[in-house]
Amino acid sequence: MEHNSTFPIKQTELDMLREEATSYLKSVQWEQGQRARNKDKDSKDDSILFYLSRANNGTNAVEITSVSKTILALKKRLLPESVAIPLLLNQTLYAVQEGITLGIWVKDSYYDASGLSSLTERKSVLDNSGKREYESKMQTATAFMLFSIAYNILHNLKTVASDDLSVMKQKFAGIPEVSLMSPLKGISCALFYYDKYLGHQDIIKSDKDVADFTVVYFEALIDEIQIRKSTLEYQETILDRTYKLEKSEFAISGWDNVFSGTAKSIEFNKIQFEQIVGNRDAKHFARRLTERMLSYDFTAKKNPFQELGGFMPVFMGYGIPGTGKSMLIAAIATKLKEHCDNLDIPFLFHPMPDTLISTFQGGSAEKMVEWMKPLQDPSKLIFAPIDDAENNLQERTEQGVSAGVKEVIGVFLRYTEGAYAVNYGNSSIGLFTNLPEMLDKAVISRVQGRFKIDGARTEHDFLDQDYIWWKKFEKTMPSFVNMNNPEAYKYLGDQVLAKNMGDILKAVEKPSEERVLETFEKVEKQHREEDHMFYASLYKEIQKIFPFFSSRDVRNIQSAISLRLTDFDLEEDWFQNPDKYFKKDYETKFNMLQELMKANMKGLNFSDIRKQEVIRYLDNVATIADTDFKRKVDARIDQLKIETEAREKFDD
Structure with missing residues (x-):
């Protein structure tokens, strides 16, 4: 849905609502629902949920809570000596107050735009359908208000809170109930449980915890509302506009959430390429990917490598289990993070979550859109791996x-690809899989770069894999490993990164897959490999064996060849002194790369590269198609065996 008009949220209008917001922080009253009271009755008494359900001793009396009192009590508990409220407590309280102020403004705006204001005025004389519309709009207003409050709080606290919130998320037991009955009830309910958590000794142990918990709580509130939003009616006046806060980056566009999929980087283990054994092709590809992403220009919002034909928005690494997929993902992320820190560039490591497929209709599409949305943010470099794709x-x-x-x-x-696809050249999606043959054909055809992750392949690889393991003992007990070293090989000597793809593909003369080889030799009899006609005939013949081979495959081969033309190292010096290249403007970077590309092309032979890349691609297509067929055949054979066995047993 396009947001076609932008409305300013004026600071002067917010000033008039701040007092109302403060009054909610001073005191709200809430009567817990039956279900929230009975939640988790049987669990251990000290559990957080049990604590929440006993928030008012299990009676259903209305209870009054005060966030500002709780914050003061926290200040006494955490810093008994200090007179001033600690900075983080103050910032958090302020962020929550500002969030509520903004939420009230957004709610008022919805009241006017949706016609809820006039329904409220005529409330006493509404007929049944009028009453239904009134109640329905009330719920939508409340949901949108809570969403706006939470969203603004996250905006203001994301920079203050810790990067890694996993510990706090483990302590957090969810929000027992969310009320959308009316704005007053919505705010009261949300602040009631927020306050209860803040008062719990185990949750808050420092003032940093207050900021961290607030982010976790309001992220959860957004998730709760995202789940319910499909049941809300009268959303037109939410979806057709953007609200932009004056003198700020903050804007609300419908239910869009740029923080979703925590557009905070996910933690990962640091791994260097040298610690990965074998996988020359994969390591080389990964190194090129990182150099190319780093060339992105934040001012021009484009990447010179995209113009040169050397950028891959979607790539695929595939290989048998246990060959280092996860290590490779971590190594790419490590390399990017190191360079980004060095160059002072924001970096987002954004893996696809495991919990994407939802059981309810439309739920998965929604989660997927939320995951893909941050990839369109031109203000950071983004690496988005999909493991076990x-x-x-x-x-x-x-x-x-x-x-x-x-x-x-x-x-x-x-x-x-298509109307929604925006790629500035700052983000790349990597599919990693043991079973490429199981991937959807249309998805595979989107892949512009592919490489094998085949692990250790030579004696030296296996030597090095063992060496990485046993050298740990050397550190603690120097003479414990009483074995002889190889004579002519220096450990990890073969694990250095390749200079270029040509090094790795030197050996490729003929296809390794039988049917492709047969076709190749058949076409060789009719045309010379140096003739353009050779490839036209080859593609036509391949199509007879693999009907799904199409123009898109040819385009993918072309982009693989273009990649080889940009297969050169960036100067070492540029990384040490970013001003020499990375900090230059787009045009200058583009011209510098063009010079490197020309120098690189002088050493290349077009027809050789074309042959290598065509063979590599067709082998790949055949292997994938073959494995798929073999798996289906094996499954059928197993089925027949079972049936035969069952029949024999039955006849006995």
Whole structure:
């Protein structure tokens, strides 16, 4: 849905609502619902949920709570000596107050735009359908108000809170209930449980915890509202506009949430490429990817490598289990993070969550859109790996594929090519899989760069893999490993990064896959490899064996060849002195790269590269198609064996 008009939220208008917001912080009253009271009755007494459900001793009396009193009590508990309120407590309280102020403004705006104001005035004379509309709009107003409050609080606290909130998230037991009956009830309920958590000794142990918990709580509130929003009516006046806060970056566009999928970087283990054994192709590819992403220009919002044909918004790494997929993901993230820190560039590590496929209709598409949204943010470099990609992106035509998977693929295709696809050259999605043959064909055709993750492949690789393991003992007990070292090999010597793809593909003369080899030799009899006609005939013949081979595959081969033309190292010096390249303007960077590309092309032979890349691609297509076929055959054989066995037993 396009947001077609922007409305300013004026500071002067907010000033008039601040007192109302403060009054909610001073005191709200809430009567817990039956379900929230009975939540988790049987669990251990000290559990947080039990504590919340006993928030007012299990009676259903209305209870009054005060966030500002709780904050003062916290200040006494955490810093008994200090007179002033500690900075983080103050910032958090202020952020919550500002969030509520803004939420009230947004609610008032919805009241006027949706016609709820006039319904409220005529409330006593409404007929049944009028009453229904009134109640319905009340719920939508409340949900949108709570969403705006939480969203603004996150905006103001994201920079203050810790990067890693996983510990706090483990302590947090969710929000027992959310009320959308009316704005007053909505705010009272949300602040009641927020206050109860703040008062719990185990949750808050420092003033940093107050900021961290507030972010976790209001993120959860947004999630709760996102789940319910599909049941709300009268959303037109929410979806057709953007509210922009005066003198601020903050804006609300419908239910869009740029923090979702925590557009905060996810934690990952630091790994260097040298610690990964074998996988020369994969390591080389990963290094090129990081150098290219770092060339992105934040002012021009584009990447010179995109113009040169050397950028891959979507790539795929595939190989048998246990060959280092997860290590490779971590190594790419590590490399990017190190360079970004060094160059003072914001970096987002944004892996696809495991919990994407939802059981309810439309839920998966919504989650997928929320995951893909941050990839369109031009203000940071974004690496978005999808590990075990076959789980969420499997072939849609297979039997038993869930509606959720189909929704996810639909969104993926829409955002990677088509009207929604925006790629500034600052984000890259990596599919990692053991079973590329299970991936949806349309998804595979979006992949512009692919490489094998095949782990240790040579004696030296296996030597090095062991060496990385046993050298740990050397540190603690120097003479414990009483074995001889190889004579002619220096450990990790083969693990250095390749100079270019040519080094890795030197050996590729002929396809390794039988049918491709046969076709290749057949076409060789009719045309010379140096003739353009050779490839035209080859593609036509390949199409006879693999009917799904199309123009898009040819485009992918072309982009693989273009990648080889930009397969050169950036100067070491540029990383040490960013002013020499990274900090230059777009035009200058583009011209510098063009010079490097020309120098690189002098050493290349076009027809050799074309042959190597075509063979590599076709082998890949054949392997994927083959494995798929083999798996289906094996499954059928197993089925027949079972049936035969069952029949024999039955006859006995």
